[in-house]
Amino acid sequence: MRSWKITPKVLPTLVTLFYTFLWAPAIVLIVLSFSNNKYGIKWEGFTLRWYAHIYNNVGVRNALTSSLFIASVTVVVATIAGTLAAYGLYKYKFRGRKFLRTSILLPITIPYIVTAGALLVFYTQVIHIPLGYPGIIIAHISFSVPLAVFVVLGRMARIDWTLEEASTDLGGDRLTTWRKITLPLLLPAILASAALIFPWSFNDFTITYFVAGLGTTTLPIYVFSQLQYGTSGPVINTIGTIFITLPFITLLLMNFLQKKEVT
């Protein structure tokens, strides 16, 4: 029986090419990070020395610590602010609601470079805060809150809110209801947004680069400076591998969270 469904033979080839194109650079990078080549551009035998090198490298360790610190602070503040904002947006009708919703999206719509420049000027010329951690964290929060808001908002639409009503009916005040009912219901979404925000903050380069000033180095900034001085290809390969494995960890985390949500 001939099938009349549309299956051009061309499609599978195109698809394989596509995935190869998408993943080849990353895979090559990972492979080369284990290569014994001084410039990290071709294969010359297996070695772990580059990994040992970055383990001992103070610059890398500091940059990593900075990145982790910034990401952690950002996640905490952004998820709290974002969850509250999502709750307010979903539950209440107020003047300027639509405007607020669009404004939250603003940082993401405007080109990164423009926001980066704007913040740079704002920090140095207007509010005069020293460039570095405060400025970076502020910027990261501005970008992460939209993520939190929309993930939590999305989940809120699928929750049975009569549970909150039941709680108040049974005598719970606002705070208790929040603690015992609302928060647990929203927890999966909150955790999911945290799982998205952390890597975003950790990965961010453009904004961080502009507002970091001279003293602060995050991991992406470290990589960039290495790139500029053209010194160590292998080091970038190894750090790059770490960056590439991050999404997989995020993925596993989200999978785990989804399973928790089911139970």
Added chain:
Amino acid sequence: MQTFKVMGRATENLREKAKKFLTKQAHLPYVGPISLWIIVFVFAPLGVILYFSLLTIGPYGQIIHTFTLENYLALVKVGFAKVFLRTILFAFGANMVCLLIGYPIAYFIVRHGGRWKTLLVFLVILPSWTCYLIRLFALKTLTDSSGLINSALLSLGLISSPLGILYTPYAVMLGLIYTWIPFMVLPIYAALEGLDPSLLEAAVDLGATPLRRFFTVTLPLTKGGIFAGTILVFIPSLGEWLVPLLLGGAKNMMAGNLVSIYFIKAGNIPAGCSIATALTALVILIIYLCMKLGGEEALERIV
């Protein structure tokens, strides 16, 4: 005694009014913090850019606080216009290629993915979760004259000298496509997944060959996904800075690079601000046009 009574009643009145007002503002504790934040850290900086774009710098690099339009007038010069035109061209071109490649990919995943559907989708999303500096670096390593692609082609004897892929407009386009294609595939995938299969059967039952069915039913009904994808690819590409920096070189600058040059290299904040404002205006214009053509639904879908 009397006065105390009157005062007591007055304060009670006030308290009543305050309570009524506060309950009406029940949303405040939730959206208050974020609203304040947005005003201070989003609107204000943008306003600041606008403000500074109307200033100039003096001979020692200090800022002169007199309003002038000379930065904007300077923008009209050929050099700048060229860069802006190139920016639009690159972004648009990348968008089209992403669409032409992305649609078949999404189609394949939906129609022939089967058990592997989720895996295939994740394989498309995951790269976008990697630090894109690293991705671009990896791409650069691969396409460099001493990189893998060239050494492979050389050793296979297909070329006699390394291909100069980097520092060409093609490299920039490649970088843009490489960075943004996941964002085209995803909305189109969502749109295709949401397609009612009985509509496709009805089309075929009424006499449409699979090809006709695609153009008369599938494509029109996935229009929203295409528009969402365009917004997610075209707009960010306009503001790109890193891709042209790493892969394009001095000859293939985009508007974003101009901003950074003026801010950092030349230390000319007003000029940088004016380019930034011009770029933002361009982006807003294109968003507006896209919405007009594609309708609000596309935006709703992303959100």
Added chain:
Amino acid sequence: MGNRESILCVELRNVVKRFPGVTAVDHVSLKVEQGKVFSLLGPSGCGKTTALRLVAGLETLDEGDVLIDGKVINDVPPYYRDCSTVFQTLALFPHMTVEGNIAYGLERRKVPKDEIGKRVGKMLELMELGGMEKRRPTQLSGGQRQRVALARSLVLNPKILLLDEPLASLDRKLRKEMQVELKRIQREVGITFLYVTHDQKVALSISDIIAVMRAGKLEQIGIPNEIYETPRTKFIADFMGAINIFSGKIIASGDGKVQLETESGSRVIAPENKDIRSEEVTGISIHPELVELLPVEAGLEGDNRFRGKIVEMIYQGDFIETKISLDQTGEPITAYLSSIQDRESQFSPGEEVLVHWSLESSNILLD
């Protein structure tokens, strides 16, 4: 009186269709005559929709043949088959107007524009959709959408119209109206219908022939009267509402009658059927509305008279569902008491009654 053999519009010959883990259509053969309404009736999962889709070409056969107009069309793709489907979900194109939807098939056939306009116009008239041409499906009522779906398929003048439970999503009143509409259109246009449904009321009211399906196989084919009054299996009897079903064996015959003894010991009389062997009989079914309730004094002489006690009476609006337990055997019998009867007799639960049904009401079951 015309041809000996009526024109066959659609034929299925020993058709088999398997899905992983289940045989949806299991060696089904049937013949649909031109101009008739042929219904496939059965519970969900019996394979009736699959059989329909095999005719449409939306599924491919594993074995057997499908013929339209005498020609085998197994390998012909759906867009070249001369049949048109009205889907359960209607599948109206949301991005096209009513006109656009109806014209779709014609456009695919490259019919010239002015002719399309004419035919679409005529169809809109026939379906009483005048004035709705430029509307979108979402702006129409359920009944209107129904008619657009019909129009879209009919405008192509197919040899056969395939309908997959098209009335399932309508409310009761609308369903009744649409049933009448469908029958009228079918008569007017003279087109053959292959109708799939799980609702025996619909099947009984519109069909010329009903084929009952169960678990992929055909159980019985016949005209509506046959299927309703003489279902051949317990399954069909139950499906058609003859809920008084008793298993038993024939113990005596003669005089044009047979006597069947049920498992609980009741003796039921049924008409003799020369075409059926006594050994094949497995039971008897009686429609509840054919069971009469009489006061005890009426006496036990005659066929199928039993004393019993009313166990329950459930008000159903148009009748009263009365459950009786037979005194002698404890066998449960359900009778549908009409409002008139109820007013006359004033029965109540706990009372002793006489249960009676006529000889012809007993239906012999073969499985």
